[in-house]
Each structure stands twice: as structure tokens, then as C-alpha cells.
Amino acid sequence: MSTLLKVTNLKKSFQGVHALKDVSLDLAEGEILGLIGPNGSGKSTFVNTIAGTFRPDGGRALLQDVDVTGLPTPAMARHGVARTFQSSRPFLGMTVLENVTVAALLHTDRPAEAEAAARECIALTGLADCVDVTSANLPVERRRRLDLCRALALKPKVLMLDECLAGLNPREMDEGLDLVRLINRTGVSVIFIEHVMKAVVALCHRVVVLNQGELLAEGSPQAVMRDEKVIRAYLGGSSKLCSTSKRSAPATAT
């Protein structure tokens, strides 16, 4: 697989706090790359810096050997780097179709064409039953789908998903994972940020762990999960939990 996105020595700090110290990573064509790490480790800053929300203080981002470092957000989207937001951000006053049409207009000037393309994406993401529903009236699960659907309509090369499954129950989460796989199969490379490890393990080809704005580990999901450094970072410098005796757990279910 050839490298699609190559990030080298990315740096970003806010008022003296180094959110990203020196992060380098590659995303291969067709890959789903998991990006994990404790809250505040710099995952969202990474996405925001690549997506153009923040200008990096240093480092480079190459998309298919084109330098896209520090481009503003719309330009990144036009180059084929799409993202979703940690908290779902549909255009609340618009219907699902109108939402997706805005995204589809990136590739055409004709609203009718864009609408047709939008309808395809909507069908693909399982939102057909609420095409004309105002997105403010959608439940969380549908909003998450709408996020993915809008991103899909952009026909991106790279899609960065910032906790796109947050707030979903296990069944919905499984459906969400299927949807991400589907998008990936259309030829979109994915950077996948998620806290729920089960989802990361199930979905990602490769995982990168960030901690304190630095790359902590990298490898297959299974290998990373077993990594002593990673366990320590997640458990806050101690391994209390691992040392507790392996009693069976008669916790009360409600």
C-alpha cells in the first residue's frame, strides 16, 4: 500500500501548553488507522490541525506528495481531507437532504445534481427514512449517521472521524462500525479516534497511541493493547487495576 497522507514532526501549542509536541505518522491508501490515547493527549488537536482549524507551529503534512500544511479548512476539504466533529454538528435548521446536499455541492454547481448525489449517500448510510426530517429532530444515532453521510458526500481521500460513535449503545455502535467499513471500502482512508477499545480493535488495521502530545506506541491493535507503556498511560502511571485479584464479578446489573 502506498502512503496517502504523510505527517512529519507536527507541532502545535496553545499559550505555552504543547498539545502536539512532535508527531509523525503515515496513513496508507485504503487503511483504517486508529488514533487512541487518554483525553487531552492531543488526538483532537491532531485532527483539528490537519483539517485546518488550527495552523501548526511546525511540521509538514503531505497528501499524495502535495504539501497541504496549514491550509485553511475549506481548502483541505477540497483537497480531499474530510472530518467529523467530536460532538455532532449538523445544520440543525436543515433537513437531512439539505445537509448532505451542501456537502455534495463540493463537486458540482448544480443543486439538482448535488441532491441526486446526496440521495445516494443517504441511501447508503441508511438514512433514507428521514430524508426530509429537520436534523434538529434526529436522535444521537441518526445524527452520527448524518455526520458520516455528509463526509461521504464530499468524496474524500482521507476521512478523520473524531469519536464518531460517542453516545451510541453497543448495537448502534456495531452498525456504526459497519458503516465506517463500508465507507472505507469505497476507497476512503480513515483516521479513527475512539475511546472504546473494542471498536478500535474490531475496526482498525493499525493503531497509533498518543500521550501528552507525543507518539507513545504504534502497531497492530492487539500488539498495542498489550504494550506495557500503553497500559500505564491509560491507567495513570499505576497498575492497580491489573493487580487486583481475579475474583469473579457479582456486580449488580440493573
Place this chain on the structure above:
Amino acid sequence: MLDVKAISAGYGDMKVLDCVSLTVESGEAVSLVGSNGAGKTTLLRAISGLVPVWSGSIVFDGQDLGALPAHKLPALGIAHIPQGRGVLTQLTVKDNLLLGGYVPAARERRPETMKMVYDLFPVLREKESQLGGSLSGGQQQMLAIARALMSHPKLLILDEPSLGLAPIMVEAVFEIIKTISGQGVSLLLVEQNLAEALAVSTRAYVLETGRVVLHGASDELANNEHVRTAYLGI
């Protein structure tokens, strides 16, 4: 002491909490765990009156909180440290602390409380005339806790106190939380650092998509298969 009965709540049309019940006894430390977006923060905010409760009731110390505006709750003895610490960055450390004791009952005892708090956090005394925003993340968390203590709370609500802190700072913060808990203040804690959370608390609730799916003694939950696979990836 705190009795949350079957509450539902959310933002706009979006339901985030679905019939959640929870109790915190006097002097008890309870933690609330679950993945991002499960509704933990919303639950804390609903208790503090920052999010309107659609149905169900919240009773604190025998008083129904439903009818009270949010700013009346601190006077009852509820202190809530929000996610991101809520330090007033444009105010000095001292002004932050003075406002911690803004409620009338605490205001009378402010000088002595201030001394007590400074003894607990000597670094704050050193920096008392600096702006809150100039402190490091760890110091800001100390300030947030110190400010909460200024009101002599009966119940301390903490939302992700370890967020964005270096591991060594996390340890320190949890040491302090343990100390406070040891002094008889009830705790309700949301924390993604599961190990620390379960270590300081006696009981815990697991929240998933706005519902309590598990609850029990902290050490039992720590070994629960579901918790371990879902939240720790072990």
C-alpha cells in the same frame, strides 16, 4: 443524602439521560463511569441544575432540588467542579477562592477557611495575586478543588479531575480527593481514569447511552468482565 430518582434529561429535543437513578450516602464516595457521550457529564449537570430535568426527581438532604434555580444549590452544600476545572482565568487566585466562599454561610468563615485551604495547597498561597489563567493545569485543578472547599460542601461533584493532567499530577490530585473524602465530604466523581476512580470510590455506577447498566461496589466492578473489555480493552 443525594437521591436521584428516575430522571430523564437532555438538550433541545435530544434525550441524553433515560430514567437514571443514583444515590450518594453521607460521607460516601461514588464514581460514575462510562464511555464518552454516555451522559455522565449531563447527569452531573442535571444534578447541579445546569440542565433542566424532564422527569423524575432529585432530592438532596431531604430537599427537592427540582424547584430551585441552579445558583441556590451551593448554599445547600453542593459544590460542583465542572469538566475543564472552571477556574476563572481572568480573576486572581485569591479572588477565585473568595468567590468559592460566596454563599452567605461560608462568607462568615472565609478568613479561617482561606487559611486552612492555603495550608492544604501552599502553592496557591504563593500565587495568590496571580491570574487563575496563569497557573499550570495541575495548579488549576488544585485551585478548583480549593475553591470548592471554600464553601464547606457536604457533597463535592467532580467531573473528570484528571483531564489533561500529567500522570504525576493525576496521582497528586487523587491523593487530595482521598483526603477530602476521608474528612467526611461526600463525593460524586466522573472519571475516565477508571483505575483511580474505582480506587477512591466505594461504589460505582456504569452509564451507557444514558442509562445505568451496572452498579455495585467499586472493587467488584473493577473485575467485571463487561467493564474490563468495554472500557479498558484488557
Place this chain on the structure above:
Amino acid sequence: MDSTIILQTTLNGLMIGGVYALVAVGLTLIFGVMKIVNFAQGEFVMLGMYVSWALATFVGIGPYPGLLIVAVIMFVGGWLTFKLLIIRIIGKSDEAFILLTLGLSIFLQNITLLAFGADYLTVTTTVKDAAIRFGGLAISLPRLIAFGVALVMVAALTLFLNRTDTGRAMRATAESREVATLLGIDPVSCFAVAFGVGTVMAGIAGVLLTPMFYVYPGVGTLFNTTAFIVVVLGGMGSLTGALVGGLLIGIVEALGGTFVSLDLSQLFAFLIFLAVLFVRPSGLFGRSA
């Protein structure tokens, strides 16, 4: 150029700048705490002038002795405005506040026109024409008093915000309504106090201006735009900024009016305003975001 004229002009500008500062400090307090722009601030200045005029004409209390009465009336007026109108749109967009206060400004200006007509009214005081002279320069006494009272008011407000619990509560509310609430502060009553005090500042400015300006319904518009300029120039929400900005605009207008062209005197203020807005939107004394 004659240096005496330059000095004299600067001095005149400085004095009037003190009053600009007073109007702007009220505006910046309201903006700082509530994050809203009050387009009716100039009309509150105008109302202060009318109340002062009415006291002098019908009751025989001159502007300076009547200062306190006007302050109380204006506080009640501002507080009522808040309770009747402003409170209804808390949490809505910036635009809603701009439009609401714009409507209020039009309403107040014209209701005054209906009540008192368009005549230019004057208030006479014993000090109206008095002046202090030194080294070839002269400061009219009303201007000096206005300047002095303005400085004292700004200082008092600063002390109030920094040294009292209510003041601290207001600063807390200014930074985060939510955190303030969690500390037991009622943000809405802080808003009410801010709006009331902001109105008082405008009213007092009005009183101080009556000996030097004609009193008429449209007089407030003169101060509305100037106050915005000053507030943005100083950095929205910064009291020191509003004070320095007020003095600066006063001097710029006076110098520009004297040495370039009287009808261009406001132009310079606007140009400085735009320059600051584009180069440093946080203002001279504001904290950059």
C-alpha cells in the same frame, strides 16, 4: 503652529474625553458582564440631560447638586429596562440585543421628542462660564468638573469591581455564567446590576454635559457612536481601556477639528476605530483571544 493652541486644543479634548470615557465605561461594563452591545447608551445620556434639565427648571436643583438624584433615577430606569425588556432575550444572539437596544434607542429619542419637542434647551449654572487660567491656557470649569467626576467615577467603579463580593461576582459572571452559577452567584441579578450601573454612568455623563451642550432629543446619537469607538478602541470589557480610549478619542477629535477640518473631526475617530478593529480586534487594553 502655535504651541499654545495645540496645548489648549489637547486640553479641551482631554476634558471632553473624560466624559466620553464615562459613557464608554458604562457601555463596557454592560458589554463586559453581559456580552451585549447597548445601542441605547447615548439615549441614556440624553435622558440624564433631560432629568437634569427638569430638576433645574422645575425644582430648582442645579446639575451638580442634583447629580445623586439623577443617578438614582437612572439606576431605577436602567434596572426597569433590564427587567422589562433585556431579560426576555438573554441567551439569544448578539443580533437580537443590537436590534432590541436599537429599537429602544429610537423609541426613547422620539418619545422625548413627543414630550418636550425639538427645541434646544439650556441649563444655566453659576459656573457655566467660569474658567481656570494658567500660563495662557484656559479650562472652562464645567469641563474640568466633568473630567474630574468622570475620573472619580471610573476609579470608584474599578474599586467596586475589584474589592467587593458583588464586583467579584460580576467579574466571574463576565467570564463564565456557568461557573458563576456553580459558585452560588445569580448571573441574572449581576446582569441587572451591570445594566443599572451602566445606565447610571451614562446618566451622570449627561448631567456633566448639560452645562456645555444643548439639551435636545437627538443629542444622544452624538455619544452613541463615539462610545462604541471608545469601547472597541480600549478593548471590549476593559475599564482602563475605556478610560484611555475616551481620552484619546477626545484629543484626536479636538486636534483634528482644529487643525484639519471641523466637519472631519469624527472621521479620525472612525479611522482609528477601524484600524484597531482590523489590526488588533481585542483593543488596546483587551486580552487577545
Place this chain on the structure above:
Amino acid sequence: MNRTGRIFLAALAGAAVLLFPVVTTTPYYIHTVLMVFLFATMGLGWNLIGGYGAQLSLGHSTFFAIGAYSAVLLMVNYEISPLVGGIVGMVLACGAAVVIGLPCFRLRGPYFCLATIAAGEIARILFLHFQEFTGGANGVPLPFHGDDILTLQFSSKAPYYYLALGLLVAVFVLVRWMEKAKIGRYLAAIREDQDAAESLGVRTDRVKLIAYVLSAAITAAAGVLYAFTVGYIDPDGVASLNLSIEIAVVVIVGGIGTLWGPVLGATVVVLLTELTNMYLGSLRSGASLVLYGLLLIVVVVARPKGLISLFDRAPAASLPKQVGTRVHVA
């Protein structure tokens, strides 16, 4: 109401509007309705940026004045037809919009609004100052040379009425097309959430600038027509902050970001002002403005979506029932 009923009513309204100058001979009435047309036109133009683009501009009188002054001065000083002068004015207004818009769109919240006020006031001061060119505060009267479409001068009000109506209809059609076109969709997205719009590739600054420039051109066109209808312009009349405010108020009262809002708003605001002036007399000219201020206050507090929201139909489609329920797997 069924479809035929609606078509019938629309036809009736259309006929009434077309025949109005024929049945009434009072120039004042014709002038009043003409002003409704002009304000509706300006409202539609303002709405492009203020409503659809959600950038509250209180400096639109600048464009109005540029249009009016360009056409009038070119005719008075160089005998250039206002049909040409008007185009020049519109182009100049577009230029001014670019100059004002480019830096101002970086500003958010109340700063944008304040910047447009400042720009407008600067323009007014400049119009006042360059007396040899603009006549300063005395303004510029248009000497009457007899009826001629090339000089836009007519002894009767009726031709102006039809010109204003034509302009209104043209702008209305343009805006209606834009609402559905790419730019309209992008503007709507910007209004909802600028950051999210950018993440979908919308170049927000560019889109806003296009809307602003178009808006300026429309306002300038209205300014040209106004100047020749009234036959006299001065800075306090055509470049004032009050005019800027009135243009915005028309839209806000009617319904911001809607197609019919500006039309409804112009009708209500202009008629209200004229009627109170007529019945209470010009001596008490404050009365109409008191009502105007009150109207604005009431609309903002009680009807933030404008009077047009009184005609709102049933709420849009909602979610199919089964979607709302969640199956929970513990």
C-alpha cells in the same frame, strides 16, 4: 385554500398593484407605495447578507448613497444618462462592498456590525466634506428637463412607480433563484454553523463577499431610482445611519432570512410611518418613529422570526415513529 383559489388571489393582488397608479391620482399615495417597493427591494438585497448570510450590516446606506450620488452627479455635471450613471454607481458600490467586506468578514459577533456602522459614517462624513463635488450638507438638486426615459425624469409619479415595481420584481426573482442555487445553500450553511460549513469545503469568506457585493449592487440600484424619484439628495438623507437601520429593520420586522419577509416588512414599516405622519401631522413627527421603535422592540422580543412567522404553515416532517425508540442491549 386550494390551488385555484391561491392563483386567483395572486392574480387579483397583481392586478391591484399594476392598476393602482391608474385608479388613484393622488401623487402622495403613489409615492407611498413606491417607497414600499424601494424598501422591499433594499430589504431583499440586505437580506442576502444580513439574513441568509447572518452578517448584521448597519452600513447599507453607503451603497444607497454611492448609487444615488454617482447617477445624479454624472448627470448634473457631465450630462451622462442615469441609465449609464446608475450602472457606474452599482459598480462603485460593488467596489466599496469588496473594500469593506474583505477585512470585515474576519470579524465575528458585534464587531462586524460596528465596523459596518463605522464604514457608513465615514462615507457620510466624506460626502459632507467634499462640498465642491457633492454640495456638502446642502445636497444636490436635480434640475427638471422634461419627461425623458433617458434622464429618468417624469412629471408624473406613475413611471417611477412602474420602474420601482420592475426593479422589485427583478430582484425578487433573482433572490428566489439564489435561495435554491448553490450560493443560497452555502449561505444557509454558513448561517447555521460556519465551522461545520468550512469543513464541508465552503469558502465562507468568498461566499459572504459575493452575497455582500450583490446586496450592495441592489441597494445602489434602489438609490439611483430614489434620487430621480425625489429629485434631490443630501448626505443626511441618503447616507445616514438611520437609513441603514431602516433597511435592516424592514427585514427584521418582516422576517429575516425569508423571501417574503422583506416585502411584508417594507409594507408594514413604510405604511405605518406614512399613516402616522398623515394622521398625527408632521409637527409630531416623533410619533411615527415611536411606533417604529416599539414595533422593532416587540418583534425582537415576541416574534424573533418576524411577522411572516404569523403565516407559518404546519411544522415540517418529523421522524418516523419507530426510529425514536431504542433497543437497549446491556
